[in-house]
Amino acid sequence: MPEKLYIDALREGLREEMLRDENVFILGEDVGLYGGAFGVTKGLFQEFGEDRVKDTPISEAAIAGAAVGAALCGMRPVAEIMFFDFFTIAMDQLVNQGAKNRYMFGGKAKVPMVIRGPMGCGTGAAAQHSQSFPAVFAHFPGLKVVMPSTPYDVKGLIKASIRDDNPVVFAEHKLLYRVKGEVPDEEYIVPLGKADVKRKGKDITVVAGSIMVIRALEAAKQLEKEGIDVEVVDPRTLKPLDMDTIINSVKKTGRVVIVEDDPISFGWGAEVAAGIASSSAFDYLDAPIKRLAGLDIPIPYNPNLEKHAVPQVEDIIKGIKDTLR
Amino acid sequence: MSLTRDKKLWMYRKMLEIRHFELEVDRLFKANMIWGTCHLSVGEEASAVGSIAALEEKDMITSTHRGHGHCLAKGGELPRMFAELLGKETGYCRGRGGSMHIADLEKGNLGANGIVGGGIPIATGAALASKMRKDGKVTLCFFGDGAANQGCFHEAVNLAAVNKLPIVYICENNLYGMSVPFRKASSVENIADRATAYSIPGKVVDGNDVEAVYQAVKEAVDRARRGEGPSLIENKTYRWLGHSKSDANVYRTKEEIEEWKQKCPIKRYRQKLINEGVASAEELDRMEKEVEQAIQDAIEYAKNSPEPRVEDIMDGVYA
Known part of the structure; x- marks a missing residue:
């Protein structure tokens, strides 16, 4: 392709x-x-x-x-x-x-x-x-x-x-x-409201959206070397939100980290977390639901500060390890 | 652009319809039969009717929070109008919209609007669609003097002027933005003066003279249809009643209101029609009786219509 x-x-x-x-x-x-x-x-x-x-x-x-x-x-x-x-x-x-x-x-x-x-x-x-x-x-x-x-x-x-x-x-x-x-040359459509499992894994689910999918996949690749098998689920659309795919993944792995680019307060990760906690996946959870997201600040100019304003690959690795502990 | 007898009588009938409609709504409101709020256009009938009389059936409008008159003049049916105000399933919006959201897309009414100025960019988009499709339609965009101070007014009129869109902006200046007098909210005497800023024609019209409104809007509509771009027309008028149901009218005098009542657009037109021999007083009285009867029938229809079902509350959020 x-x-x-x-x-x-x-x-x-x-x-x-x-x-x-x-x-x-x-x-x-x-x-x-x-x-x-x-x-x-x-x-x-x-x-x-x-x-x-x-x-x-x-x-x-x-x-x-x-x-x-x-x-x-x-x-x-x-x-x-x-x-x-x-x-x-x-x-x-x-x-x-x-x-x-x-x-x-x-x-x-x-x-x-x-x-x-x-x-x-x-x-x-x-x-x-x-x-x-x-x-x-x-x-x-x-x-x-x-x-x-x-x-x-x-x-x-x-x-x-x-x-x-x-x-x-x-x-x-x-x-x-x-x-x-x-990207295939032939015509195709991706329907709205359908999440996608970007990487299959059995140890932990990472629900990530937009740029965080790329960072979560990189984190998963690095953790693979340590024997940690990460599943990455990309909701792709926030509305409608495909909670079924997320819930099924969490039921399989029992652990979940949600990674978003938005400021953390009232972000979509909270919606996903509440959706998991109030679903049949609740009984399968072996650790508290973890959220990683942007800090509650306007994005700063300085490149080092800017980098620290939203989750990076190393933050996701740490979040996953904390949740697996 | 001489008016036919039929057109003149249509304009008179529509003004009567709006006047009686609004007075009945006021009465139903006070009888607690209408929920929420509503904004009545008693005294402003000539602006709605004279403007819409200049349109062809295929043309479009956007309306305002004070929009019952525009909806009726654009072909709104009395029973469905009353049914909507009573929140019934048979209303224009199945009881979901109420007074401020009546729309009838099939008749070219793209909707009243609860946001002051909110319809101005939408009307502009409709005109953009007409220009792209070359469908020959013109859009009339109604708004008040208050809306002319919203940023989107400037954005939209400029966009239309740059692209020579087939649209006529109609400012219904009733001299008050809720309680604040127009002279305290605008640095220019006429909203139409702002047309200069966009290099489009601007015209001030006696908004209580239905034929004057018709002539001015017709000229602008013809211009738009020829592809020469937008115009801005300002109908100077006055609302007899309060801004909405809770208005104690503390910001204006009884004398001022009385003075404007003397300029009643309907009384004026009646005299003109009689003087010119277009119709006799008896014919016009008969017409008024017919309108009153139609309104009573429509209220009965609305009262007897079913309430929307709670099971259907989620209907229509998404297509």
């Missing part, structure tokens, strides 16, 4: 859906000729023209709102928000309008839109360009939330998200853009 970069796989997914359905279009800041701040839409402007790859003013509320309005009229907009932190500027349109329209209109309207952008720290962009907070959106009924960790998943999930008839928040960790992985 050919290996591709995450960013290229994502672009392929966008392109294929634009070719497949003329209602699909992209709008956002610098998505046109420039190709997007991170290069996700590079080349699409040349291929599809300025109407379908639309540069907008720096107006996040209008970008999100225009996507909602166009979606209500049957289009399938994909709105790019330059940094995940800027989702907050589009908040009303996303959570009060797009998310709620269908229910509050009595189940009649459809809002088939995707709003996507890069989150996460590790590039020295400091507090206002580095936060991961996809879990915030999982708290709004009406939204779906996706956070792919691999090139394979990002392509299959962007295609599923574009075809979904609901507003989908699509969170890409910016350090993942340069990660390589196998």
Whole structure:
């Protein structure tokens, strides 16, 4: 199978859906000729023209709102928000309008839109360009939330998200853009709401999302040398959340570490932990559920401080060993 | 752009319908038959009716928290409107939305809105869709003077102007953002003056003169349909009743309210229709009786409609 970069796989997914359905279009800041701040839409402007790859003013509320309005009229907009932190500027349109329209209109309207952008720290962009907070959106009924960790998943999930008839928040960790992985040439879809066991193991379950999947797999590889067999489960979508796959894994291993990139308080890891504790997996637990996540701080600038703001491979190794003790 | 007799009578009938609808809602509210809150547009009927009269059936609107009039003028049916306000399963939103969320997508009503200014970007997106599909539709975006001070107003109008979208922004300036007078909330005398900032046409209209509203909006709609881009129209009007149910009206005088009641859009139009020989007083009285009867029938329908079932509470969160 050919290996591709995450960013290229994502672009392929966008392109294929634009070719497949003329209602699909992209709008956002610098998505046109420039190709997007991170290069996700590079080349699409040349291929599809300025109407379908639309540069907008720096107006996040209008970008999100225009996507909602166009979606209500049957289009399938994909709105790019330059940094995940800027989702907050589009908040009303996303959570009060797009998310709620269908229910509050009595189940009649459809809002088939995707709003996507890069989150996460590790590039020295400091507090206002580095936060991961996809879990915030999982708290709004009406939204779906996706956070792919691999090139394979990002392509299959962007295609599923574009075809979904609901507003989908699509969170890409910016350090993942340069990660390589196998992506088949033939068409495929990764359905929303389906977790994936990224590595099979019998000693302990690590539930990790987005960039933390990559770090958890690295931790697992290192621990293998010490005879520790780690299973890594990637929820892939936070809403809907596939608790069954997680519960089955925990039942098998009896131990679980949850690793997330978001600040720890009220993060999605708490939801997963509560889901495990209140499920049939509870009786199988041989150790307390462990959570690793970002500190409750704005992301600091200094590279060493920044590194310590979110879990790294060595933190995950330590967390696993503590839970196995 | 001369108005046909049918159109004139349609406008008069719709204004009557809105007036009687709103007064009945007020009465039902006071009788504890309507839950929550609602914002009535008594006194502002000409703005909703004159604007929507300038549309074709396929065109679209977004409405506001004070939106019953827009919904009725865009083809909203009285029984389903009352049923929604009474929280019934037969209402426009199956009792899930209430006064502030009435939508009827099949008729081009993309929804009222509980967030001041919230509909402005959505209307802009609808117009963007029309431009991309070349479907020839125009969107009317209603909002109040208060909404014009939301950031999304600037973002959306600028986006529409840059892209020459087929949309008409209609500011219904009723002189108060809840209690705060317009002159204390805006540095310019007219919201329409802000059109200059976007290099689009802006026009101030006597919002209580239904034909003046029609003419101004028609011109803007035609322009939009020709692909020449958005316009901003400001209908100067006044709400006779409080902002919502809990308003004690401490911020304005009885004299001021009385003065505006003298400018009643419906009374004015009635006189005009009679003077011009469009209809006789008897014909217009008969029409009013028909409207009153239709409203009573609609209330009966709503009262007799079923409540939504609790078993269905999760319906419609996701498509």
